[in-house]
Amino acid sequence: MPASQIAAFTRTAALAAGLAGAALALAAPAAAQTLKAVKDRGTLNCGISQGVLGFSTIDDKGVASGFDVDFCRAVAAAVLGDPTKVKFTPLSTTDRFTALKSGQIDILSRNSTWTMSRETELGLAFPVVTYFDGQGFLLPKSRNVLSAVELTGSKVCVQAGTTTDDNLADYFSANGMKFEAVKVANAAEALAAYKAGTCNVLSSDISQLYGERLKLDVPTDHLVLPDVISKEPLAPVVRNDDFQWFTVVKWVGFALINAEEAGITSRNLPDAMKSTKPDVRRLVGQDGNFGQQIGLSRDWAAAVIKAVGNYAEMFERNLGTQSRLGIPRGVNQNWLTGGILFAPPIR
Amino acid sequence: MVKDKSTWRVRDALFAMGVAAVMAAAPATAQTTQRPSDPHAEWDLEEQPGYQPSASEERLSAQWERQPVFFRTNEPAGTIVVNTAERYLYVVQGNNRAMRYGIGVGREGFQWKGLVTIVRKQEWPDWRPPPEMIQRQPYLPRFMAGGPGNPMGARALYLGGTVYRIHGTNQPWTIGSSVSSGCFRLVNADVIDLYERIPVGTRVVVRQAAEL
Numbered sequence: 001m002p003a004s005q006i007a008a009f010t011r012t013a014a015l016a017a018g019l020a021g022a023a024l025a026l027a028a029p030a031a032a033q034t035l036k037a038v039k040d041r042g043t044l045n046c047g048i049s050q051g052v053l054g055f056s057t058i059d060d061k062g063v064a065s066g067f068d069v070d071f072c073r074a075v076a077a078a079v080l081g082d083p084t085k086v087k088f089t090p091l092s093t094t095d096r097f098t099a100l101k102s103g104q105i106d107i108l109s110r111n112s113t114w115t116m117s118r119e120t121e122l123g124l125a126f127p128v129v130t131y132f133d134g135q136g137f138l139l140p141k142s143r144n145v146l147s148a149v150e151l152t153g154s155k156v157c158v159q160a161g162t163t164t165d166d167n168l169a170d171y172f173s174a175n176g177m178k179f180e181a182v183k184v185a186n187a188a189e190a191l192a193a194y195k196a197g198t199c200n201v202l203s204s205d206i207s208q209l210y211g212e213r214l215k216l217d218v219p220t221d222h223l224v225l226p227d228v229i230s231k232e233p234l235a236p237v238v239r240n241d242d243f244q245w246f247t248v249v250k251w252v253g254f255a256l257i258n259a260e261e262a263g264i265t266s267r268n269l270p271d272a273m274k275s276t277k278p279d280v281r282r283l284v285g286q287d288g289n290f291g292q293q294i295g296l297s298r299d300w301a302a303a304v305i306k307a308v309g310n311y312a313e314m315f316e317r318n319l320g321t322q323s324r325l326g327i328p329r330g331v332n333q334n335w336l337t338g339g340i341l342f343a344p345p346i347r
Numbered sequence: 348m349v350k351d352k353s354t355w356r357v358r359d360a361l362f363a364m365g366v367a368a369v370m371a372a373a374p375a376t377a378q379t380t381q382r383p384s385d386p387h388a389e390w391d392l393e394e395q396p397g398y399q400p401s402a403s404e405e406r407l408s409a410q411w412e413r414q415p416v417f418f419r420t421n422e423p424a425g426t427i428v429v430n431t432a433e434r435y436l437y438v439v440q441g442n443n444r445a446m447r448y449g450i451g452v453g454r455e456g457f458q459w460k461g462l463v464t465i466v467r468k469q470e471w472p473d474w475r476p477p478p479e480m481i482q483r484q485p486y487l488p489r490f491m492a493g494g495p496g497n498p499m500g501a502r503a504l505y506l507g508g509t510v511y512r513i514h515g516t517n518q519p520w521t522i523g524s525s526v527s528s529g530c531f532r533l534v535n536a537d538v539i540d541l542y543e544r545i546p547v548g549t550r551v552v553v554r555q556a557a558e559l
Contacts, residue, residue: 044355126439137454146415147444148413161482168423213409220408220409221407223414223417226415226416226417226418227417228417228445260559261557262557263556263557263558263559264559265387265556267385268559271559272559275559277559280559312432312433316386320410321386321410321411321433321434321523322386323535324409325410325411326408326409326410326411328414328416328447330416330417330434331417333419337554338418338419338420339419339432
């Protein structure tokens with residue numbers, strides 16, 4: 001007993017020392033001043049994908065574009081007043097989090113799903129969901145199916161050993177429907193099997209399905225159902241040791257959402273600067289001092305909107321009506337029009 | 348009555364022939380002006396009475412195609428919701444979904460919001476260009492009976508208490524755009540589909556972007 005008590009005491013002491021150390025680390029400014037580092041450097045280091053259509057791609061001239069790319073441009077506009085001051089680093093799924101932890105990048109904007117373990121085990125933080133993705137179904141229009149509950153008896157192509165595979169089984173079982181899973185090794189094989197008719201439904205994350213649809217002979221002969229059967233909240237990622245930086249990135253996301261709600265666009269920004277509506281005036285920096293309180297300029301949000309537009313503009317340009325993908329807004333609508341994009345107010 | 352109508356038809360045919368002659372002389376492209384590079388800028392487009400789009404022109408690109416989408420709303424099933432900023436018209440189906448149609452929004456379509464009802468439906472509506480359109484395009488016919496090539500398209504749904512309507516078009520490439528004239532336009536296949544789904548008395552909610 002005494003021995004274990006001693007051991008317990010030792011553990012407690014060690015834990016206390018660890019906590020004190022952690023407290024010191026939090027108090028110490030040097031390790032965590034990402035905002036200052038970015039300003040001193042004059043460039044934002046942003047990690048992106050190695051190529052995901054609509055989210056981040058690099059053209060043959062080396063110019064990056066996409067929804068995730070625009071989010072980094074928005075952060076650069078807020079912090080540096082210039083959306084072009086970004087260095088983009090394409091990262092693989094295996095390298096992405098270590099690049100962030102090591103300080104190689106300031107922010108990861110790479111269609112990454114926010115999960116609990118990524119925050120608690122990897123020491124990361126997800127400031128704001130930028131795109132609510134989820135698993136769905138692609139199928140030929142000729143099947144005349146308009147809802148996932150009509151899919152009983154389908155042969156569904158799915159990547160083996162993924163959460164997608166599990167979700168699929170759960171969904172069909174929960175709805176009392178029979179199906180046959182055609183398990184394949186990767187996305188390319190899944191598409192090939194679907195093309196060959198080995199399966200008559202393809203299941204993956206909806207953002208991926210719209211990309212896959214473009215690879216089919218006649219894309220408009222195929223439909224992505226509106227049903228979403230899993231949660232894949234895609235979010236930018238920062239280190240969890242810098243609350244100021246976390247807050248900056250979070251409010252850039254909120255500014256984009258609030259701008260759409262208030263009707264402020266990259267085109268009408270000059271009019272918005274002259275608006276008499278209090279919420280518009282606060283957002284564009286005509287009233288209050290919201291930027292300076294987080295180390296940004298007064299007109300930080302106006303700089304964001306000028307650079308990339310509001311959330312709707314960013315979505316439609318990269319993923320929606322003005323892109324080849326043509327992804328419907330779905331749950332990524334503003335809450336006022338039935339979606340789940342809801343940003344706290346700037347006041 | 349019948350005789351009167353046939354007179355109009357003859358006159359209309361003459362107009363159409365005149366227009367066809369103009370069209371024949373014009374370059375083969377269907378579009379009269381270039382689409383503005385800013386997708387939100389208004390497209391100053393001339394009407395093309397008599398022009399009959401080809402099947403490939405009538406085929407919409409994926410994002411403007413009629414399709415079922417996730418759509419959560421407190422409006423009851425059967426309601427039409429028009430979102431002008433998005434360029435979409437939704438028919439609420441309940442259970443968090445709607446049938447979505449790509450639309451072109453004319454200048455008048457941006458000028459009001461709120462709730463109206465469909466008071467009348469018309470197959471192949473006639474066309475009477477308003478005076479300001481005649482001023483811009485003096486050679487336009489003053490009247491054109493309904494039929495293929497009519498700028499009003501295959502169907503019209505009249506919005507009660509207003510001069511506005513949801514209608515078809517013979518310029519399918521304007522879907523997704525903001526255009527100089529008209530209200531809410533759909534490609535003919537879509538407006539026919541909508542016409543079949545929507546009875547007189549249907550509620551129509553028109554949403555505009557927030558005002559600054």
